[in-house]
Amino acid sequence: MSETLAPTPGQTIGPFFHDALPYGGDSFLVPAGSAGAVRLHGTVRDGNGAPVPDALVEIRQADPAGRAPLVEGSLRRDGRFTGWGRSATDASGRFAFTTVEPGRPADGHGAGGAAFFSVVVFARGLLDRLFTRAYLPGESDPFLAGLPADEARTLQAVREADGGLRFDIHLQGERETVFLRYPRHDG
């Protein structure tokens, strides 16, 4: 292994990102009402259970066939499914995406087997980004299976009566979400 460069530290997104990062259609990975469209939504909460109104959530996901999209146009997607979306939380701490459910990884797109949304969370007061996963209901993989049940539960989206998926994010507290670190990110 060659010498590695020290990474640039992260910093908080701060309170004033709303004129920079949100953009038209950012949380619509597919148009509302299109075939197979589903709403993935939730609330970001702090250690007191209070909603976080100045957070930003992004997702990266496979298409329904389990392929990881490498499609240009993630800011002006013009109907293309790029597998990426961005949602700032509202005054009630809520984020929401209109998307399609990812399929289990197709051959060559990941050996894990389970279907999940990769999720990254930014917030004022949060000094570096946090990664997590929102697994589809009923999905499991060795990583999820290796967690205590109460922790695994924090990574599983819940199916709602209307077919939507709810995924609440707790930055801290009794229901604190499991956040991830990856090899080669330590320092």
Added chain:
Amino acid sequence: MTTTTATPAAAPALDSQARITAEITEAHAATPPGASQPRIDFPPYRSSTLRHPTKDLRHADPEGIELVAPVFGHSDIDPVEADLTIQHGGEPIGERMLLTGRVLDGDGRPVRHQLVEIWQANAGGRYIHKRDQHPAPIDPHFTGVGRCLTDGDGNYRFTTIKPGPYPWRNHLNAWRPAHIHFSLFGTEFTQRLITQMYFPGDPLFALDPIYQSITDQAARDRLVATYDHDLTTHEWATGYRWDIVLTGTHATPLERDDHE
């Protein structure tokens, strides 16, 4: 305007800078040297108290979708978005500056054709944001928002105005060092980064709990741009250079593009 000396009304509940500074010193002493990332549990930054996880991050091997970044291209960006001085109908007030650098991964490879987003206060230290109530003028010719794509060698380049420092309510008489927010993607989604770039020699560094949440001096230094006189342009703009290193990728050597 009837007075120029009034202190903010919320003052009584706020801690002093001396107390925050003492807490910074204490937190640094309690942290092992060499940490390359901020402490997300950093009490001097009051807003972090209830917003940091208390459990260790769980080690995960990235899979499928985490190993590919979203793709951006020329269909996403208008080249004029890299010039923050021409976006709003007139010349903004302040020190015009050129800002450039490279985005690299942890193995030194350039991050090519990937999105870089920035946002910042104007020269008076104010954002165009409805919740920014700092009583400094809004510059009608400056939005403080820019985007570009890195080129084939990982270079980004913006023309902008040097932002001013501004007060905030973390503690009494708290002032943020001048900074520009950066949002970055690598070749993997696991490399996603949002950070802040600072200016060399800022007298507010020692006092700022956000900058000081990075407890290692060498790591803090990596957030500070370099003044570059060769980039500075005659009768036009000062020049700053700042390189960004994302984390390493998980690609195996055989999958890497070794042909450049």
